[in-house]
Amino acid sequence: MTPSSEPALVDVRGLKVDFLTARGLFTAAKGVDFSIGRGEVLGLAGESGSGKSTIALALMRLHRPPAIISEGSIVIDGEDVLAMGPERLRRWRWSSVSMVFQSAMNSLNPVLTIFEQFRDVIVRHTGATRAEARQKASELLAMIGIPASRLDDYPHQLSGGMRQRVVLAIALALEPKLIIMDEPTTALDVVVQREILQEIIELKRQFGFSILFITHDLALMGQFADRIAIMLEGQLVEVAPAAQLIAHPHHDYTRRLWSSMPLLTRG
Amino acid sequence: MHYTNTDLLRIEGATKIFQLKPMLGPAREVVALNNVTLRIGTGKALAVVGESGSGKSTLGRAVARLFSLSSGSIAFKGQDIAHMRSRAERLDYLRSVQMVFQDPFSALNPAHTIQHHLERPLMLHQGLRGVSLAAAVREVLADVELDPELTLGKFPHELSGGQRQRVNLARALAVGAELIVADEPTSMLDVSIRRAVLELMRRMKETRAITFLYITHDIATAQFIADEIAIMYAGQIVEWGPPDRVIANPQHPYTRLLLSAVPDPSVRLDGMSARSFAREAQAVRALARTATAETLEVQPGHFVRKFAAMADAAR
Numbered sequence: 001m002t003p004s005s006e007p008a009l010v011d012v013r014g015l016k017v018d019f020l021t022a023r024g025l026f027t028a029a030k031g032v033d034f035s036i037g038r039g040e041v042l043g044l045a046g047e048s049g050s051g052k053s054t055i056a057l058a059l060m061r062l063h064r065p066p067a068i069i070s071e072g073s074i075v076i077d078g079e080d081v082l083a084m085g086p087e088r089l090r091r092w093r094w095s096s097v098s099m100v101f102q103s104a105m106n107s108l109n110p111v112l113t114i115f116e117q118f119r120d121v122i123v124r125h126t127g128a129t130r131a132e133a134r135q136k137a138s139e140l141l142a143m144i145g146i147p148a149s150r151l152d153d154y155p156h157q158l159s160g161g162m163r164q165r166v167v168l169a170i171a172l173a174l175e176p177k178l179i180i181m182d183e184p185t186t187a188l189d190v191v192v193q194r195e196i197l198q199e200i201i202e203l204k205r206q207f208g209f210s211i212l213f214i215t216h217d218l219a220l221m222g223q224f225a226d227r228i229a230i231m232l233e234g235q236l237v238e239v240a241p242a243a244q245l246i247a248h249p250h251h252d253y254t255r256r257l258w259s260s261m262p263l264l265t266r267g
Numbered sequence: 268m269h270y271t272n273t274d275l276l277r278i279e280g281a282t283k284i285f286q287l288k289p290m291l292g293p294a295r296e297v298v299a300l301n302n303v304t305l306r307i308g309t310g311k312a313l314a315v316v317g318e319s320g321s322g323k324s325t326l327g328r329a330v331a332r333l334f335s336l337s338s339g340s341i342a343f344k345g346q347d348i349a350h351m352r353s354r355a356e357r358l359d360y361l362r363s364v365q366m367v368f369q370d371p372f373s374a375l376n377p378a379h380t381i382q383h384h385l386e387r388p389l390m391l392h393q394g395l396r397g398v399s400l401a402a403a404v405r406e407v408l409a410d411v412e413l414d415p416e417l418t419l420g421k422f423p424h425e426l427s428g429g430q431r432q433r434v435n436l437a438r439a440l441a442v443g444a445e446l447i448v449a450d451e452p453t454s455m456l457d458v459s460i461r462r463a464v465l466e467l468m469r470r471m472k473e474t475r476a477i478t479f480l481y482i483t484h485d486i487a488t489a490q491f492i493a494d495e496i497a498i499m500y501a502g503q504i505v506e507w508g509p510p511d512r513v514i515a516n517p518q519h520p521y522t523r524l525l526l527s528a529v530p531d532p533s534v535r536l537d538g539m540s541a542r543s544f545a546r547e548a549q550a551v552r553a554l555a556r557t558a559t560a561e562t563l564e565v566q567p568g569h570f571v572r573k574f575a576a577m578a579d580a581a582r
Contacts, residue, residue, distance in 0.1 A: 189319055194536075195548055218458070222533075257458070257459055261462060
């Protein structure tokens, strides 16, 4: 967690995202405030349609029309994200903030080898040569426990868990300060999910990045996040340290979320 | 498992081998089901829990008669489903056993209303027409706790995922299902409505004596609905019995691994050594593949399949 003297890595104030639809304006995020400290994991929970993914996309300015950011400010690492020009934005994305998308294992290009997908990111942003990119890609793969010999494989030759790790390694390639993870393990079974989460924790220890972790699995979030924010209909209804949100949820909706999921009762 | 006359479904030594013949490279075999024996009593729910690729969906599909087994048998009400000669027998089976799939979006036709989806099975299978048809449609919708006034005229895209899954369950009821094979029916739904759909399934089981073969990777939901639970790994059932006994006293290393990986909000992950879980998981997977044909009854009704280390210890 952040010492109070150091400014937070991410500071979002009064963020409002509107969708222009045929039936008029729909506001997906209604004035959201939050911050993420350096090295902190902020969990964002809520049901489908609550605006979680809208916020994730808006942070990287990846939202597309009909979505528009109508109000508020986003400051990441001292820089005003909403004021960036297109060229600055292109360089900034992925090198400062990267994202692991929902069903990330399907976000790899099926007709390119794993190496080509690393090369795309590394060469475009750093101007490295092909050989340097290969060296870097092998190191990244080794870090997530996949032998470098798999670099020339195609995505379909890897298991779901391995593909998820590759996506994670690509998100790490430029050593960003923030990684946004939108339901990174929802499609995986619990054992593989746990393996990947432990991997993320170990990498975070090495690199010190912050994480915005989006999921609707509160139990998982309680194991992993430092603070948890609960979202309902475009608003954050409760933000609290993980332990407090588990033991003493304040908002009715948080309590309802807890009671709506079957938890394992052991012996 | 006990052999009684009340078993609705009996799976006996079911084995399914898929022959893979890739365009390039040599043909190979994948053993998706390896000598699986299970029973489900009438009005009971059996949960088959396993990871992706464990063969749990293959088992469900074999029960729904989507393909035939390589060896072994599946008997429904005492009759082998592979030896149904007459068309009437086969149709009767296909009517009695219905599947509910993981993806509630793709299981409904986007071009038709909910009314159409429910009228068709009632017309085709129950032969209903006119006033009695309209009444029956309302009845099955009421059974899955959907308001007929609000739902009937809607198209699938106008409903939420949970509502769509309810329509799928209603459709299974409309056909007159006795056994519902539910393959991950809640894993694509929001956590906040998962429990409500599971509760509906539990009520269908308790009040209408519908039998469920519930296929999932989530042992917590299995505990919620099932009377009996079977843990599957690499095509074999490695441990089975009443859920509370299996969960309180897991014997097989894979069951223990699965239980330790279930998210528990009171256990923080960041204090743990990062690689130790992955190493343990690898070791357990290797061990679980060595499973033998021998089984052991740990406590009444709770069985575990012996694996290599157990046999060594016994020697």
